[in-house]
Amino acid sequence: xxxxxxxxxxxxxxxxxxxxxxxxxxxxxxxxxxxxxxxxxxxxxxxxxxxxxxxxxxxxxxxxxxxxxxxxxxxxxxxxxxxxxxxxxxxxxxxxxxxxxxxxxxxxxx
Amino acid sequence: xxxxxxxxxxxxxxxxxxxxxxxxxxxxxxxxxxxxxxxxxxxxxxxxxxxxxxxxxxxxxxxxxxxxxxxxxxxxxxxxxxxxxxxxxxxxxxxxxxxxxxxxxxxxxxx
Numbered sequence: 001x002x003x004x005x006x007x008x009x010x011x012x013x014x015x016x017x018x019x020x021x022x023x024x025x026x027x028x029x030x031x032x033x034x035x036x037x038x039x040x041x042x043x044x045x046x047x048x049x050x051x052x053x054x055x056x057x058x059x060x061x062x063x064x065x066x067x068x069x070x071x072x073x074x075x076x077x078x079x080x081x082x083x084x085x086x087x088x089x090x091x092x093x094x095x096x097x098x099x100x101x102x103x104x105x106x107x108x109x110x
Numbered sequence: 111x112x113x114x115x116x117x118x119x120x121x122x123x124x125x126x127x128x129x130x131x132x133x134x135x136x137x138x139x140x141x142x143x144x145x146x147x148x149x150x151x152x153x154x155x156x157x158x159x160x161x162x163x164x165x166x167x168x169x170x171x172x173x174x175x176x177x178x179x180x181x182x183x184x185x186x187x188x189x190x191x192x193x194x195x196x197x198x199x200x201x202x203x204x205x206x207x208x209x210x211x212x213x214x215x216x217x218x219x220x221x
Binding site: 034041042043096097098100102 | 114140141143150151152153155158160168200204209210211212213214215
C-alpha cells in the first residue's frame, strides 16, 4: 500500500529562521510528488516534482526530490509569521487520486 | 483562477438526519474529490469522480454516497448522519494530471 510519512509533525521557529520539512514515500509506481500549504481553510498548491523536475523554487520556498532515497524536502528561508500553516505532502495513487501525509504544522513566532 | 465552492462553511445536524454537501467547480475539470480531514488522521479520500455519473470509492466510503449529474457539481450525501461523521469536509477538483484545487471546506457537526 502506498505510504507518505512527513516529519516532524510540528515545529516552532522564530521569524527569520530557515526550516526544512521532510516527506518520505513508498509508492508502487512513482509519478510525482506534490506539496500543499494549508492555513485556516483549504490546502493551496505549492509545487509538483516529477522525474524530470526534481527541484523547484518560488521566492523563499524551495523543494527537492530524491528519487533514489524516496524523499522530498521543503525548505523555507527567512521565515515570516505568514508561513505558519500545515504543510502537506502527497503522491498520486491511481486515477488522479492522491495519498496525503498527515502534515507538518509549522508555527513561526514573531 | 480556479474556483471551487462548497455550499456551506459550517453545518450542524442531528444524528439520523440526511445531509447533503455540495461542491461546484468552474474550470471544466474532469476529476472531483471528497475528503474528510480529522486531527491526527490527515486528509482521507471518501469518494471521487472522473466523469459525469462515474464514481469510485476512496479509502473511507462507508456511510457516504455521492452524486455527479453535471460536470461542475459533485455532491456528498450522508444518508443517516452519525456523531463519528463530525469532521471537516473538503472538496477538490483537478484536470487530468494530479494538481488538485480545494474548496474552502465545510465543518460539519453531528449532535
